[in-house]
Amino acid sequence: MHLNPQDPAMLPSLFISHGSPMLALQPGASGPALARLAQQLPTPRAIVVVSAHWESRDLAVTSGARPDTWHDFAGFPAALYAVQYPAPGDPDLARRICERLQAAGLPAHPDAERPFDHGAWVPLSLMYPQAQIPLVQVSLPSHLGPTVQVRIGQALAGLREEGVLLIGSGSITHNLGELDWQAGPDKMAPWALAFRNWVVEKLQIDDSQALLDYRAQAPFAVRNHPSDEHLLPLFFALGAGGAFGVVHQGFALGALGMDIYRFD
Template structure:
């Protein structure tokens, strides 16, 4: 879609979030090219010219590029594709970085809305959330792909940190697309919602 609408695909959050509009242009030709790259890598891709831009796109980009003056392409990662296939998607698209494209995996290092404390300040961090985050960071620093891909079984409090996978899977895409791991920011909000930012240079 050359001008995707903004989709507020969540419920129960503060009213100002529902007024956000992020009008960055799309780029249909690039979307077709990316679909072709994925198909050549044996990863089926479907173009959806009607899909609006969900909060996984406009929340981070409205902070990074508040003027919405760069073309943006949203790639929805199938949740049926576990960590290994998400990594393959990143590897297939990683070469685009050499052409100046920025690949962003948008999710959350912990994401269990039922465990949030809506009155907690930034100094409050649930021990289980910190334990999970710290394990992930240690495994990323060690480049331990086997452990990361088996995080459901190996990481402390994995099911509590992520009742479902979809908010962690973009991490594997980003790791596949990039290289050396680094931490740009770490923090929690509402007691248990991870707000970390990682780089893969």
């Protein structure tokens, strides 16, 4: 499943739990962790993101030269809607991504109209706030499950050798109906912690079969992910990368996992 890079400067793939859109304004502990990570990595020549917030029936790739910043949420403070992330697109990279996916038996098409959703721009606003690095998003055909996400990651893994940072943006736990809106950062729901720890254990021992079958094998899997679109980007990062490592761990609102992982 994994690429074994020989170049120590090769960029990893990342899985980022992006939390609430308010992360852009209230970064908590995750914001500094993301900023430190960006400082530690070689500067990417481009970034490719698979976000939980672009579910699709088929595979699509943003190909616009200047995609808009999409505030794809409601009920938040006006200051959040004023945030812009004017990163350029990269039509040539989008074309090559489509070609790589097609060669792997995963037909994809360009989408010149799609804006950047908050699963992409919120964490990147904390990592690369100048918004100068070209950004391309790949859609998430969530109905096809985790195995296809691994294949997509594998198909694009070679871009890491070209200085492209590959990111899966979702959440290690994501049951919005069971959040504790009064909880501080030290409160962790036992059922959310058990699931997070199981995933980390399986990643550490590279038990891909258990991970792919997580809905049957992981403790409290469906409680943590009533639908699985927020965990699927993890499988993209897994397929695209190598050895697993933890960058940051934590919870917000009692049960919203904010973990960040890297795959070198």
